[in-house]
Amino acid sequence: MIKFILTFFSILPLRINHFIGAMIGRYLSLTNSDSKKVVSKNIQTCFPDLSD
Structure with missing residues (x-):
């Protein structure tokens, strides 16, 4: 199935x-x-100055 999709x-x-x-x-x-x-937390950790 995965091979077909790829x-x-x-x-x-x-x-x-x-x-x-x-x-x-x-x-x-x-x-x-x-x-x-998880992605939101990672971005906040890596880029604390970045606004939502």
Whole structure:
């Protein structure tokens, strides 16, 4: 299954892959997931002067 997915995405043009990646990222940013909390904490730790 993973091999099929990777092959499928390797055939698609880069622009479409970027679009799909942006949609997945947007979806994940809207959900209240543990990954979002970890990334937020890491960014705050690495860049304390960066505003939300």
